[in-house]
Amino acid sequence: MEAKWETSPAGQPADWSLVALPDEAGQRNSWEITIPNGLGYILEFKKNLSAPVLGLKEWERSDRPQMVGLIYYSFRVMSGIGFFLAGLMLWTVLKWLLGDLSGEKIAQQKWLLRAWIFAAPLGYIAVESGWIVRCVGRQPWTLYGQIRTADAASHLPASNVLTSLIAFATIYSHLQLCCISR
Numbered sequence: 001m002e003a004k005w006e007t008s009p010a011g012q013p014a015d016w017s018l019v020a021l022p023d024e025a026g027q028r029n030s031w032e033i034t035i036p037n038g039l040g041y042i043l044e045f046k047k048n049l050s051a052p053v054l055g056l057k058e059w060e061r062s063d064r065p066q067m068v069g070l071i072y073y074s075f076r077v078m079s080g081i082g083f084f085l086a087g088l089m090l091w092t093v094l095k096w097l098l099g100d101l102s103g104e105k106i107a108q109q110k111w112l113l114r115a116w117i118f119a120a121p122l123g124y125i126a127v128e129s130g131w132i133v134r135c136v137g138r139q140p141w142t143l144y145g146q147i148r149t150a151d152a153a154s155h156l157p158a159s160n161v162l163t164s165l166i167a168f169a170t171i172y173s174h175l176q177l178c179c180i181s182r
């Protein structure tokens with residue numbers, strides 16, 4: 001999630017990566033913008049780390065996720081949306097306390113209403129991003145340290161899976177249409 005390749009030792013400050021371009025092959029970030037000493041403050045509300053934060057290089061390549069960039073940005077999209085929605089909620093509560101959301105005044109809150117329309121799909125995007133963080137970030141494990149995805153994956157041919165998927169979609173659509181027509 002943090003595209004952190006090198007270990008930060010205990011007893012020292014460490015920077016927190018805000019934006020970066022992870023370079024999987026080179027096992028580094030081609031470029032990045034960091035918040036100096038940010039990691040200690042995020043993790044422990046203090047400058048120096050009391051425990052080391054292990055970098056990706058501590059693990060064999062075969063034991064850690066690929067597509068670090070995807071995980072890194074999915075996490076930022078998810079948490080960015082989380083903070084945006086929390087901020088929007090606070091802004092709305094404030095406006096409400098000030099009496100600006102009454103029937104007569106609410107139409108004047110153009111930017112607040114626009115922000116809520118903008119927010120409508122964000123929960124879905126955050127859920128999908130969270131799912132990417134979780135499921136891509138967990139690779140190559142199905143259960144961390146216990147069973148690899150390669151060993152857990154079904155050996156059924158893709159055509160069988162497609163057939164049952166089409167069957168389920170057809171049956172459920174049919175049931176749905178029956179309900180609607182009643």
Ligand code: HEM
Binds near residue numbers: 079082083124128
């Ligand atoms: C500040 C905001 C947020 C932070 C710091 C945060 C943090 C995280 C972290 C650390 C994970 C990975 C957990 C793991 O390792 O298993 C995660 C997963 C996830 N997050 Fe967020 N999240 C935030 C906001 C949101 C929002 C707003 C949504 C949806 C509306 C969301 C939906 C999800 C989902 C669906 C997962 C995957 C859960 C799973 O499959 O087990 N997150 N989040």
